[in-house]
Every structure is written in C-alpha cells, then in structure tokens.
Amino acid sequence: MSAPIVFSGIQPTGRKHLGNYIGAILQYVEGQDRGDPAIFCIVDLHAISVTYDPAELRERLYDTTAILLAAGLDPERCIFFRQSDVREHSELTWLLSAVTSHGDLNRMTQFKDKSAKQELVSAALFFYPVLMASDVLAYKATEVPVGDDQRQHVELMREIARRFNGRFGETLVVPKLVVPEVGARIMDLQEPEQKMSTTVGTEAGTVYVLDELAAIRKKLGSAVTDSGREVVRREDKPGVTNLIDVLAVARGADPAEIEREFDGVGYGDFKKAVAESVVEMLAPVQGHYAELRPDQAALEEALAVGAEKARAIAAPTLAEVRERMGVGAR
Ligand code: ATP
C-alpha cells in the first residue's frame, strides 16, 4: 500500500485552543511521517471570511506558525506553508465553484452557526467550503485529518471531486476524512453541549494553548460537570465525558482506563488531575513557542520554503483542471 497524501489546514487565529490542539495539531505532528507528502497549511484566506483586522491577521499568522512549529511540526518532514502564498488555491476555488451545488452550500451548518454571529455575512463565509475543497483537491490528497466539526465540509469536497470527475473525466482524488479516535470534538468547558471554538465559544470555557498555566488550571478547575458523582462517559454527562477525553489524550491513555482510575474519586480531585495533565502537555509547547515567536524572519523563511514545495504540486493540478474544463489556451 502506498503512503497517504495528507493535507490539513488551520486558521491563523493565533489563539489556538485545546480543541485545535487535540483534534488537529496532535494529528498533524503524528501524521507528518505517515504522509508522503504531509501538507499543512495556515489558511489566512479562510480567516478573512469573518470580521478581522489586517494588521492583527499578520501577527496572528506568526503566532499560529510558531505554535505549530513549537508543537512539533518539522518543515523538513512535511510541507508547511501559508495558503495565500500559493495562488492556485484561489483560482481553483472559482473553477470548482462551477461543480458545487448552491443547495449543498446552503446546508452547511458551520455557515449557519458563524453567520448568526456576524454583522456582515460575507459571501466568503458562504464560499468557505469551496476554498477548503480547493485546498485539499489541489494536492490530490487522500487523507484529511481534522476535527469532527469538519465532517460536513469533507463530505462536500468529496462530492465536488466526484462531480468534477463525472463531468470532465477522472482528474481529482476523492479524499478520506480522518478524525482522532478520542478528542475529535472537544467541548466548551462552560457549555459542554457545544464544541470549543474560536468564533462561537465562551471565554471561560476555552483553554488556549498559550494561556498562562494558572489560567489553564482555573478554567479546567471550574469546568461544568453535573450534579452526580461518577467519573464516567455518558450522554447525560457531556462535561465529565469531555474531561475524560481530554485527560485520556493528555496522558496518552484509553478513556476506559481513566474511568477505572477515577472510580469513586470526587469531581474536584478529578478536575485537578485533568488540569495538571493539560499543563504538563502544554507547558513545553509554550516554552518552544517563546523561543521561536520572536524570530519572524525565520518563520517567514520556513513558510516560503513550504510555499515553493506546495506550488510545485498544486500548479500541475490546476493546469490539468483548466485543460479539462476548456479554460485558457491549450
Ligand atoms: P472557528 O470556530 O473560527 O472555525 P476553530 O476553533 O474551528 O475556529 P480552525 O482553525 O477552524 O479553528 O480549526 C482547525 C482544526 O481544529 C480543524 O481541523 C478543526 O476541525 C479542529 N477543531 C476545531 N475545534 C475543535 C474542537 N472543539 N475539538 C476538536 N477539534 C477541533
């Protein structure tokens, strides 16, 4: 069996949270040797789909770049770049919009959730899934490691690839969704019925990778549980279930082991244990981050090298797509 081509993107919101870390970043770090190539992209063009400040976007882009490197992404072992540096993504978005159904875009729950919070509901927010499809399809990726919230978008990009191939001939690869077994959907600590999120979450319920360690302890210590006493995963215990998953990932253990270990232990002590493990997991990342973040030139250099490698793959795909679609000179 040949190695998978792995592709995933992450928004440069800078304040990446525990959900991003567990659902996405840990998978990237693990996947960089499995993929041939493994491609990871900071998707600044996605970030402009909601209200933002241009100067801040640049700063947050460097923050995110440094977080990913600090977490263990190694530009020697993967292709790591900034989306807007590879213009093929944008052009492919337009071309693929011709085989994207408006009705499908209308059904996207992320669009509904995010647009509810925006003063201007941009067309970019509506088009987000087409750009995301282009990100992945430009590289003929076979695997897309993401969190569970991206299931619908990956299903749509599969449909776009199939429709393109059906209409214009076998060209694009239909990629497979890959979500982590545990931690694919980390929930907000204060509102455990909704996912931890950058755009729609609560501040007290969101642990950021770069939060002060004291703040991490405080947020996890005040996480909502329930009125019961048992440390078990159950549908009516979303808060406790979420914390069990977090602890399992932070320790590299099985959730069932965590349940056994904390059988009969009170919620207070359980939450302390979760907090300590998360602190242990994130403290080294923060240490590396502090070393890497100040050298913006080095971050730019890493991204530039990545963009060159990315373009070398995306450009031929785009040429093929144009040719198949009858666009441009032969
Ligand atoms: P936004 O809410 O603005 O979309 P986000 O928090 O989802 O921001 P992204 O950069 O869009 O951040 O997501 C990066 C990756 O993190 C994606 O693969 C996404 O599926 C994953 N992810 C996001 N939130 C969670 C979560 N709560 N649990 C697990 N994975 C998540």
Ligand code: MG
């Ligand atoms: Mg998101």
